[in-house]
Amino acid sequence: xxxxxxxxxxxxxxxxxxxxxxxxxxxxxxxxxxxxxxxxxxxxxxxxxxxxxxxxxxxxxxxxxxxxxxxxxxxxxxxxxxxxxxxxxxxxxxxxxxxxxxxxxxxxxxxxxxxxxxxxxxxxxxxxxxxxxxxxxxxxxxxxxxxxxxxxxxxxxxxxxxxxxxxxxxxxxxxxxxxxxxxxxxxxxxxxxxxxxxxxxxxxxxxxxxxxxxxxxxxxxxxxxxxxxxxxxxxxxxxxxxxxxxxxxxxxxxxxxxxxxxxxxxxxxxxxxxxxxxxxxxxxxxxxxxxxxxxxxxxxxxxxxxxxxxxxxxxxxxxxxxxxxxxxxxxxxxxxxxxxxxxxxxxxxxxxxxxxxxxxxxxxxxxxxxxxxxxxxxxxxxxxxxxxxxxxxxxxxxxxxxxxxxxxxxxxxxxxxxxxxxxxxxxxxxxxxxxxxxxxxxxxxxxxxxxxxxxxxxxxxxxxxxxxxxxxxxxxxxxx
Numbered sequence: 001x002x003x004x005x006x007x008x009x010x011x012x013x014x015x016x017x018x019x020x021x022x023x024x025x026x027x028x029x030x031x032x033x034x035x036x037x038x039x040x041x042x043x044x045x046x047x048x049x050x051x052x053x054x055x056x057x058x059x060x061x062x063x064x065x066x067x068x069x070x071x072x073x074x075x076x077x078x079x080x081x082x083x084x085x086x087x088x089x090x091x092x093x094x095x096x097x098x099x100x101x102x103x104x105x106x107x108x109x110x111x112x113x114x115x116x117x118x119x120x121x122x123x124x125x126x127x128x129x130x131x132x133x134x135x136x137x138x139x140x141x142x143x144x145x146x147x148x149x150x151x152x153x154x155x156x157x158x159x160x161x162x163x164x165x166x167x168x169x170x171x172x173x174x175x176x177x178x179x180x181x182x183x184x185x186x187x188x189x190x191x192x193x194x195x196x197x198x199x200x201x202x203x204x205x206x207x208x209x210x211x212x213x214x215x216x217x218x219x220x221x222x223x224x225x226x227x228x229x230x231x232x233x234x235x236x237x238x239x240x241x242x243x244x245x246x247x248x249x250x251x252x253x254x255x256x257x258x259x260x261x262x263x264x265x266x267x268x269x270x271x272x273x274x275x276x277x278x279x280x281x282x283x284x285x286x287x288x289x290x291x292x293x294x295x296x297x298x299x300x301x302x303x304x305x306x307x308x309x310x311x312x313x314x315x316x317x318x319x320x321x322x323x324x325x326x327x328x329x330x331x332x333x334x335x336x337x338x339x340x341x342x343x344x345x346x347x348x349x350x351x352x353x354x355x356x357x358x359x360x361x362x363x364x365x366x367x368x369x370x371x372x373x374x375x376x377x378x379x380x381x382x383x384x385x386x387x388x389x390x391x392x393x394x395x396x397x398x399x400x401x402x403x404x405x406x407x408x409x410x411x412x413x414x415x416x417x418x419x420x421x422x423x424x425x426x427x428x429x430x431x432x433x434x435x436x437x438x439x440x441x442x443x444x445x446x447x448x449x450x451x452x453x454x455x456x457x458x459x460x461x462x463x464x465x466x467x468x469x470x471x472x473x474x475x476x477x478x479x480x
Contacts, residue, residue: 052068054066054301056143056303057143057145057224057226057238057303058143060305060306061142061143061303061304061305062303062304062305062306063301063302063303064139064142064302064303064304065137065139065301065302066299066300066301066302067079067110067299067300068108068298068299069105069108069109069110069297069298069299070108071105072105073100073104073105074100074103074104074105074110074131077136078133078136078137079131079132079133079136080131080132080133080134080135080136081098081099081103081129081130081131082096082098082130082131082132082272083096083097083098084096084130086125086126089277090274090277090278090279091276091277091278092157092274092275092276092277093125093126093155093275093276093277093282093283094114094126094127094128094273094274094275094276095125095126095127095128096127096128096129096130096272097127097128097129099129101113101115101127102114102115102127102128102129103129103130103131103271108298109296109297109298110131110271110296110297110300111294111295111296111297112128112129112130112131112158112271112272112273112294112295112297113128113129113273113293113294114126114127114128114129114151114156114273114275114289114293114294115127115128115289116283116287116289126275126276126283128272128273128274128275129272129273130270130271130272130273131270131271131272132163132268132269132270132271133268133269134163134165134268135165135268136268137268137269137302138165138266138267138268139266139267139268139302139304140264140265140266140267140308141227141228141229141304141305141308142227142302142303142304142305143224143225143226143227143302143303143304144162144181144224144225144227144269144300144301144302145222145223145224145225145235145300145301145302146160146181146182146222146223146224146269146271146297146298146299146300146301147220147221147222147223147297147298147299148160148182148216148220148221148223148295148296148297148298149216149217149218149219149220149221149295149296149298150184150186150189150216150217150295151186151217151273151292151293151294151295152186152187152189152215152217152288152292152293153186153187153283153286153287153288153289153292153293154186154187154280154281154282154283154284154286154287154355154376155186155187155275155276155280155281155282155283155284155287156185156186156187156273156274156275156280156283156287156293157183157185157186157273157274157275157277157279157280158183158184158186158272158273158274158295159180159182159183159270159271159272159273159274160180160181160182160183160223160269160270160271160297161178161179161180161181161182161183161269161270162178162179162180162181162267162268162269162270163176163177163178163179163267163268163270164176164177164262164265164266164267164268165265165266165267165268166265166266169262169265170249170257170261170262170265171200171249171251173197174197174198174199174200174202174203175198175199175200175249175250175251175262176249176262177196177197177198177247177249177262177263177265177267178195178196178197178198179195179196179197179225179227179232179263179267180193180194180195180196180197181194181223181224181225181234182194182223182236183195184216184217185279185280185353185354186217186280186287186293187280187354187355188352188353188354189215189216189217189218190210190211190214190215190216191208191209191210191211192208192209192210192216192221192223192236193206193207193208194206194207194208194209194225194234194241194242196232196244196247196263198247198248198249198262198263199247199248199249199250199420200249200250200251200252201252201420202420203247203419203420204418204420205244205246205247205418206242206417206418207234207241207242208241208242209234209236209239209241209242217292220296220298221236221237222235222236222237222238223235223236224236224238227263228308229260229264229308229309229310229311229312230245230259230260230312230313230314230315231243231244231245232244232245232263245315246315246317247260247262247263248261248314249261249262259312259313259314260310260312260314264310269300269302271295271297271300272295273293273294273295280354281354281355281376281377282376284355284376319389319449319450319451320451321389321391321449321451322387322388322389322451323389324476324477327474328474328476328477329474329475329476330388330389330475330476330477331347331385331388331455331473331474331475332347332348332385333347333348333362334472334473334474334475335365335471335472335473336362336365336366336367336470336471336473337365338362339361339362339363340362342360342362347385348362348367348383348384348385349383349384349385349386350369350382350383351379351381351382351383351384352375352380352381352382353375353377353379353380353382353460354375354376354377354379354380354460355373355375355376355380356371356373356374356375356377356380356381356382356460357371357372357373357375358370358371358372358373358381358459359372360383365471366469366470366471367383367469367470367471368467368468368469369381369383369457369459369467369468369469369470370465370467371459371460371465371466371467371468372465373465374459374460374461374462374463374465375460375461376460376461377460377461378411378427378458378459378460378461379456379458379460380460380461381458381459381460382456382457382458382459382460383456383457383459383470384454384455384456384457385454385455386417386452386453386454387451387452387453387454388414388452388453388454388455388475389450389451389453390414390416390424390445390447390449390450390451390453391445391449391477391480392445392446392447392448392449393444393445393446393480394444394445394477394479394480395442395443395444395445395477395478395479395480396414396424396425396442396443396444396445396475396476396477396478397440397441397442397474397475397476397478398412398414398425398440398441398442398443398455398473398474398475399438399439399440399441399472399473399474400412400438400439400470400471400472400473400474401436401437401438401439401470401471401472402430402432402436402437402439402468402469402470402471403432403433403434403435403436403437403468403469404432404433404434404464404466404467404468404469405434405466405467405468406434406464406466407431407432407433407434407464407466408432408462408463408464408466408468409429409430409431409432409462409464410429410430410432410457410458410459410462410468411427411428411429411430411456411457411458411459412425412427412428412430412439412441412455412456412457412458413425413426413427413428413455413456413458414443414453414454414455414456414475415453415454415456416447416450416452416453416454417452417454418450418452419447419448419450419452422447424443424445424447424450424453425441425443426443427458428441432468436469442478455473455475457470
């Protein structure tokens, strides 16, 4: 079942996902060449045995490997089952056990089924499945896609993603690189995240795709990347929603590796369902552990071109530093004079994440934010405006007026959504009363220039859900 959605290109609070392999290690470099990149086993017998016709996603591509999961069990000539202890990465709660109880083929699908166990003393534990194609199907460049229906429920983080075949080639994560093709939080199933991890220090590039209607847990959708030398594009149901060519790999104190490292080496596919952890938060009493918890994969397909020209140069990054208005304010509509659309990516945006439920309305020169459910994270109820020009060694002032229908707190910050979520102005609590108050904060920008600082107001994970009123928000540069 294919269902078209709206293309949304934005940066979001997925900074803490870190679905990463444990350990990389050696340091090496490669030379750019023009090469055909299918591995020796590129077109396997399985690809000719399937009685189906598979159309290439676009001209110039040929099928090199696929699994339609048409048998009765997972083909372990194609897939490895992984074993990892609780808390292996990201403070996740599940243990990955290499068993057909948690990753199995049924009715033409790969099913990854997380399970909740409760012992006689009431202790709770979680088990899940994770499979990969490492050293069996590894490819450098190509079109990688899967048709998936994702699980739903607080605390689930399923993923379709990729890691290098040789995780020691450029050094430990994140230097070795990671490509997240699709991640859908179990309590926010209308939103898909596509992310690139790289660098040292860790950096990430990310886009999101939000459905106009329906969700990724009730219907199957096709998730894909198109990976070429110096370019990676993300797709949902054939709709491109993100592209990046800006990345690097280096050791601290050492020069960068030749571009397009680390994304110039063979990668393999990984499919898993994590339970709990830093990003999705822990399951709660509403989280189901039945069929709704399962990640169902209809197929995985990989296509390549005959050859790729790897003689590419790293693009020169040009910062687009926003100019302030006549009063010196970098924020657009900081006085809330315009009742703008708070769901798009222009200027102010209202977000509900990790169980947060609320609404925001601009009216009479203020924004009114009501909360139904505070959610599990401070950013579960959030008002943001990105695109702020942040200059190294400049001094800034953030100011606003705010009150609430009853005494409560919120937090404000200026962050770096495209620079590993650095805090240019740290998360700062604000005590609100029923009377309007003016708040002013000055801070020094110590990091490198950035054209995408983000002003944030975070109102989630609080005891009070009282309605908040904000007006006259300003971010201005007060000293060079």
